[in-house]
Amino acid sequence: MKQLSIIVLTTLCLSSSLFAQQKPSIIPQPVRMEMSEGFFQVDKQTSLKFNAADPQVKSVMQYFTNRVKELSGIALLQNAGGGKQIRFSIDKNSSSSSEGYVLDVQKNVIDVKAEDSKGFFYAIQSLLQTFPQVRTNAILQVPCMHVEDEPRFKWRGMMLDVSRHFAPIETVKEYIDLMAMYKLNTLHWHLTDDPGWRIEIKKYPKLTQVGAWRVDQNDKIWGSRPQAKPGETPTYGGFYTQDELKEVVKYAQLRNVTIVPEIEMPGHSAAAVASYPWLSCKQIPQLPMTGGNYTNMASNYCAGNDSVFTFLQDVLKEVMAIFPSTYIHVGGDEVDKGPWKQCAKCQSRMKANGLKTEEELQSYLITRMEKFINKNHRRMIGWDEILEGGLAPEATVMSWRGEAGGIEAAKMNHNVVMTPGTPLYFDHYQAGPEGEPLAFGGFNTLKMVYDYNAYPKELPADKQQFVLGAQANLWTEMISTRAGIEYMVLPRMLALGETLWTPAEKKNWIDFTQRIKYHYRGFELKGYNYSKGNFAVDINPVSKDGKLWVELKIEDPELEIRYTTDGSFPTANSLKYEAPVSINSSVVVKAVAVKYGRVMSNQPAEQIVVMHKGVGSNVQYAFKPANSYMAAGMNSLTDGIRGKSALNKSWHGFESNDLIATIDLGKSTSIHKLSIGCLQQYGSWIFLPSDVVFEVSTDGVNFTKVSVVKNDVDVNSRENIIKEFSSKINADNVRYVRVTAHSVKTCPAGHPGEGKNAWLFADEIVVE
Numbered sequence: 001m002k003q004l005s006i007i008v009l010t011t012l013c014l015s016s017s018l019f020a021q022q023k024p025s026i027i028p029q030p031v032r033m034e035m036s037e038g039f040f041q042v043d044k045q046t047s048l049k050f051n052a053a054d055p056q057v058k059s060v061m062q063y064f065t066n067r068v069k070e071l072s073g074i075a076l077l078q079n080a081g082g083g084k085q086i087r088f089s090i091d092k093n094s095s096s097s098s099e100g101y102v103l104d105v106q107k108n109v110i111d112v113k114a115e116d117s118k119g120f121f122y123a124i125q126s127l128l129q130t131f132p133q134v135r136t137n138a139i140l141q142v143p144c145m146h147v148e149d150e151p152r153f154k155w156r157g158m159m160l161d162v163s164r165h166f167a168p169i170e171t172v173k174e175y176i177d178l179m180a181m182y183k184l185n186t187l188h189w190h191l192t193d194d195p196g197w198r199i200e201i202k203k204y205p206k207l208t209q210v211g212a213w214r215v216d217q218n219d220k221i222w223g224s225r226p227q228a229k230p231g232e233t234p235t236y237g238g239f240y241t242q243d244e245l246k247e248v249v250k251y252a253q254l255r256n257v258t259i260v261p262e263i264e265m266p267g268h269s270a271a272a273v274a275s276y277p278w279l280s281c282k283q284i285p286q287l288p289m290t291g292g293n294y295t296n297m298a299s300n301y302c303a304g305n306d307s308v309f310t311f312l313q314d315v316l317k318e319v320m321a322i323f324p325s326t327y328i329h330v331g332g333d334e335v336d337k338g339p340w341k342q343c344a345k346c347q348s349r350m351k352a353n354g355l356k357t358e359e360e361l362q363s364y365l366i367t368r369m370e371k372f373i374n375k376n377h378r379r380m381i382g383w384d385e386i387l388e389g390g391l392a393p394e395a396t397v398m399s400w401r402g403e404a405g406g407i408e409a410a411k412m413n414h415n416v417v418m419t420p421g422t423p424l425y426f427d428h429y430q431a432g433p434e435g436e437p438l439a440f441g442g443f444n445t446l447k448m449v450y451d452y453n454a455y456p457k458e459l460p461a462d463k464q465q466f467v468l469g470a471q472a473n474l475w476t477e478m479i480s481t482r483a484g485i486e487y488m489v490l491p492r493m494l495a496l497g498e499t500l501w502t503p504a505e506k507k508n509w510i511d512f513t514q515r516i517k518y519h520y521r522g523f524e525l526k527g528y529n530y531s532k533g534n535f536a537v538d539i540n541p542v543s544k545d546g547k548l549w550v551e552l553k554i555e556d557p558e559l560e561i562r563y564t565t566d567g568s569f570p571t572a573n574s575l576k577y578e579a580p581v582s583i584n585s586s587v588v589v590k591a592v593a594v595k596y597g598r599v600m601s602n603q604p605a606e607q608i609v610v611m612h613k614g615v616g617s618n619v620q621y622a623f624k625p626a627n628s629y630m631a632a633g634m635n636s637l638t639d640g641i642r643g644k645s646a647l648n649k650s651w652h653g654f655e656s657n658d659l660i661a662t663i664d665l666g667k668s669t670s671i672h673k674l675s676i677g678c679l680q681q682y683g684s685w686i687f688l689p690s691d692v693v694f695e696v697s698t699d700g701v702n703f704t705k706v707s708v709v710k711n712d713v714d715v716n717s718r719e720n721i722i723k724e725f726s727s728k729i730n731a732d733n734v735r736y737v738r739v740t741a742h743s744v745k746t747c748p749a750g751h752p753g754e755g756k757n758a759w760l761f762a763d764e765i766v767v768e
């Protein structure tokens, strides 16, 4: 009887799979997709039908033909009669967007309707995602279905920084191909910055003869590279000729990707100044930068010198002749206004124009450039700092320091593109950091990208029309290879594509995690170095009434979590996580994701958790931690979670301020040891405190100093150091503990940030 029921079940499954249509794994999820019975099979008689008189349509058809040939060896016929047809027709009523399309697949005919060839291109992307992803002997077949599709946002972008590390044309083309596959349509190409000028400008040849090359220090981490010394030969870099750039523009156009070039001004211009020192205020010759070391470097254009404006206009003239985009990006971020304060020309410009602050001087420069750009029938876009000192009248704002700049600009009826660091900086970690390649800090997982909504909650509904869309940014301080680029954008680019294309109510994370498997398989077959980032386990503390637990989470619901607390490497047979794990002593929690009995994680997630008398205590600060380094909240110093050398969520950061923290243990107790963990990371401007003072109190008013522990680590040490400042004591009736860590305040002599604010980082006050 038992056996019989199994046989019946198997038969049912088999027969249903013969008829039921499996939904293809299209990303981004189309707006409407209805499956019906059967397949359209591509064969040697299959023909494309289209208007061959339209050159744009013709090249899209050639693209489709090439792809089908690669996948199957079949050469699709063009406008032939007889066999099965894939018919492409322009229909102005098919969609409310020029990028939308309607796709109707039946057994003998596929009908594609769109307002123009962009819609055809996207219909083709959807069709291609129903095929095998590399050449096999399988028949190419499309399930019968009806699809109606169009994008939610107009600006669906990816930025690529080719200044910090030059990317060859082939890599850029691959980036464009991936963007096109996931229906992203804007490549913001960051072509100039301090460490390299990458675009040939015929009128100023030194920009690429000099500005594109630097002394090779790839053996050192970006932030700890010294300045190049006179006599060293610049050998590392590269640039694109104008012909190469035009070729990429054409390549992108066919794939419905608009390239928005960025020419940074007035800051991030050290490479230009190295080429032509007269562009800066001080006009002193300098070598191209090797990394992030700005010591004695000029990185701004002089805003008081009219020749600089002539230069910038000449450059933009050549840029606009290469790139037909509506938008030209002028940067505008992170301008050090110091040199302008010291410059006679800049100061007299301010006086002559009634400008009260250097921010207004920046606004003057940007507004003047906007006039030039508008006169050339283009529009200007810049990073959100262009709001400071007054926004240029027609400017579009790219909001990167959170969403505030975008909200402010949209409220002023200016167009905006959202690209907040969290979650859209793809140079940040997506997992780990255990087992991950060194990233620029931060933590932006696949699900965080998926859940992003480009319409900020705070923005009134009538201002949403000014949000053009969003983009993710790939800065390349830590990324020097094509494989490195692939790793950071795959698979987060897929989540971005869906969040910018699919209507919010049609998005479904669980369904996305199912569909993405088809794409992972494709990445493997094509040899892309993609991240399995969403397999990382997130370890979080939970404390209540002085007790401590850790909660383990994973974004992919199909995975189970296995963990250890004895320091051993977890396997598929380790303890299965079911509920928060009680922590009674100091342990290392290690956890992996497991599926079908296989460990999926690169490396276990790992966290030191300490149980001590202060866990869960309330912390009062004399100076609040900086907003960007709030760790897990105000009580993160007593959450039992120790920091790691990567700057993830465990650290509280203080910019130049001392850390003065008072914790309330909730009841009087005896203590025998006090400690605080601090970090030194020279390249990130983070230094150990000069000393730490421990005090105790019974009433929270009168404190007794117990000890002062001096720092014995060299402030110039470039190692990543986590140091425990500890003091043995013997005290009873202690209810309050005060810890004062004195900041070194400023970066030391010889440091790239010499004299500027230093950071102090602490992870935990341990009370034993």
Ligand code: ACM
Pocket (backbone or CB within 6 Å): 333, 334, 383, 400
């Ligand atoms: C930026 O990240 N500096 C725009």
Ligand code: ZN
Pocket (backbone or CB within 6 Å): 280, 281, 301, 302, 303, 304, 305, 339, 340, 343, 344, 345, 346
């Ligand atoms: Zn100046």
